[in-house]
Amino acid sequence: MPTSPIGRRGFLKGTLGAGALALAGCAPGGGTAAPGRLTAPSATASAVKGEITVWNRSGDLFKVFDAAIAKFRRAYPQVTVNHRQVDIDAKLASTLISGTDVPDGSFWDDAKIGGQAEHLYDLTDLIAPYRDRTSPYKISVNTVNGKIYGVPWDLDPGLLWYREDILQDAGVDIAGIATYDDLLTASRTIKEKNPSSRPIHLDKNPFLSQLWLEMLANQQGTSLADASGKLRLDSAEYRRIFDWIRRATGDGLVTHAPYLEAADVRTLDSGQQVFVPWAIWWSFAPQNLLKATKGRWRAAPLPAWTPGGARSGVMGGSSFVIPAKAKNPELAWLLYEFLCFKDEGIRAVYGPGDVYPGGLSTSIPSYTPALDPARPLFEPIEALGGQDLWKVATEAAATIPAAAPIPWWWAQSVDHLGNNVQRLIEGKMSPDDVISDSAAKIQRNLIDRG
Structure with missing residues (x-):
C-alpha cells in the first residue's frame, strides 16, 4: 500500500x-x-x-x-x-x-x-x-x-482515540464515556476548560465520512442495505447518528478536517482535537505523524449508541x-x-x-x-504511552455485530450520501434532508438502474 x-x-x-x-x-x-x-x-x-x-x-x-x-x-x-x-x-x-x-x-x-x-x-x-x-x-x-x-x-474495529493528558486536566474519566451522549458531555467539559478546542474529529472527505458512518451503523446492527440489497437509510439507527452529528456541530464541538492532512495533524497536535472515533488504523497517526503529542494518545472502545449496546463497529x-x-x-x-x-x-x-x-x-x-489475549500478535505501543492496543482492539472486536453484504453500488453512493453527510456537518442540510435526498438519489440513480 x-x-x-x-x-x-x-x-x-x-x-x-x-x-x-x-x-x-x-x-x-x-x-x-x-x-x-x-x-x-x-x-x-x-x-x-x-x-x-x-x-x-x-x-x-x-x-x-x-x-x-x-x-x-x-x-x-x-x-x-x-x-x-x-x-x-x-x-x-x-x-x-x-x-x-x-x-x-x-x-x-x-x-x-x-x-x-x-x-x-x-x-x-x-x-x-x-x-x-x-x-x-x-x-x-x-x-x-x-x-x-x-x-x-x-x-x-472502531475505537475512540483520545488525548489522555487533556482528559486528565479537564477531570474527564474515559471510563465514564459509555455512550455517544457521554462523549458530547465530555467534549463540552473540555471546551469549557479550553474555549478554543473543538474536541471531536469529523472528517472532511466524503468517502471516508461515509465509511465512518457505516461503522456507526454497524455498531447498531444495521447497514446501508439489507441482505437483499434493499435500502434502509430511512431508519431510527441512521437518524440517531445524523441527529448526534447535528448536536455536536451545533454546540461547536467539531473539528471538520481532512484525514491526517496538514490541518488535521496541526489541530491534533495543538490540542484543538481531543477525540477521534475511528478505525484501529488511526494508530498510524501517533506512531508516524503526531510528533508533538507522541505518547499522549490512547485508545478505548467506541461509546455505545444505547446503554449496553455494542462498543465497536467495522470501518473498512x-x-x-x-x-x-x-x-x-x-x-x-x-x-x-x-x-x-x-x-x-x-x-x-x-x-x-x-x-x-x-x-x-x-x-x-x-x-x-x-485473537488469543495470551498470545498477542503485536507489542504494546510506545507512541500510545506503552498502551496494550492488542487488548483494547480484540475486546472491542468481540462486540462487533454481523452485517449484510456490501451492495455493488456502495462506492457510487458516496456521490449522494457521502456528500450529504458533509453538508450536514457544515450545517447546510438537516438529518431529514440527508435521509430523504440521499435515499431518493441512491434508489433512482443506482438501485433502479442496476
Whole structure:
C-alpha cells in the first residue's frame, strides 16, 4: 500500500479459469465442483507444484506480505509466487472484465468485492472449515447471494482515540464515556476548560465520512442495505447518528478536517482535537505523524449508541479474491489459506518483522483463534504511552455485530450520501434532508438502474 495516510487503507460480475494446477499424482481441484465453485487440491504440501501471480498494493504492507510469502514458499517448496505491486483500484476491476492478464489472486477492499462477484471464484466450500471461527462481519460482507467470494483477511474495529493528558486536566474519566451522549458531555467539559478546542474529529472527505458512518451503523446492527440489497437509510439507527452529528456541530464541538492532512495533524497536535472515533488504523497517526503529542494518545472502545449496546463497529477492511479466469486458482487458495487461517502465516503477517519491529498494529486478524489475549500478535505501543492496543482492539472486536453484504453500488453512493453527510456537518442540510435526498438519489440513480 502507499505510505500516505489515506492510501494505506485504500480509497477505501464469469467463466472458469482456463489453467489447471500441476500436481504430482493429484488432479486439479477446481474442475470437480459446480462451475465457478473452487475446491482445494488434495496433494500434500511437498507434492504441490506450480506458479502463480498475485497482486498487492505497493508500500509497507506489500513488504509485510512479501516476507510472509517467503514463509509460504518454505511450506510449499515447489510453488513459485510472483508477488506484484499494482494499483489495484485502477486496474483490477477492468482486468477482471477484460479477462486479459488476470492474476491468480489479489488483495481488495471489502467494499469492492460484491460488485465483481460474477468475475470471481465462489470460495464457499473452501471457507467452510473456517467459517464458524471467522468474524461474522467479515463472512457477511464477503457473501453475495449466499456464496462467499473473498478470503477474509483483516478486521478493522472502531475505537475512540483520545488525548489522555487533556482528559486528565479537564477531570474527564474515559471510563465514564459509555455512550455517544457521554462523549458530547465530555467534549463540552473540555471546551469549557479550553474555549478554543473543538474536541471531536469529523472528517472532511466524503468517502471516508461515509465509511465512518457505516461503522456507526454497524455498531447498531444495521447497514446501508439489507441482505437483499434493499435500502434502509430511512431508519431510527441512521437518524440517531445524523441527529448526534447535528448536536455536536451545533454546540461547536467539531473539528471538520481532512484525514491526517496538514490541518488535521496541526489541530491534533495543538490540542484543538481531543477525540477521534475511528478505525484501529488511526494508530498510524501517533506512531508516524503526531510528533508533538507522541505518547499522549490512547485508545478505548467506541461509546455505545444505547446503554449496553455494542462498543465497536467495522470501518473498512480488505480480503483476498481469486479471479474466475485465474490460471492456477487452487494454488492461490493455498497461499491465502496460509496467510489468513494458519498460525504460521498469520504470525508472519502480524508479528514483529523488519517493516514493523513491534508487529503490524493497524488491524487485527478476522480469524478468531488468532485473537488469543495470551498470545498477542503485536507489542504494546510506545507512541500510545506503552498502551496494550492488542487488548483494547480484540475486546472491542468481540462486540462487533454481523452485517449484510456490501451492495455493488456502495462506492457510487458516496456521490449522494457521502456528500450529504458533509453538508450536514457544515450545517447546510438537516438529518431529514440527508435521509430523504440521499435515499431518493441512491434508489433512482443506482438501485433502479442496476
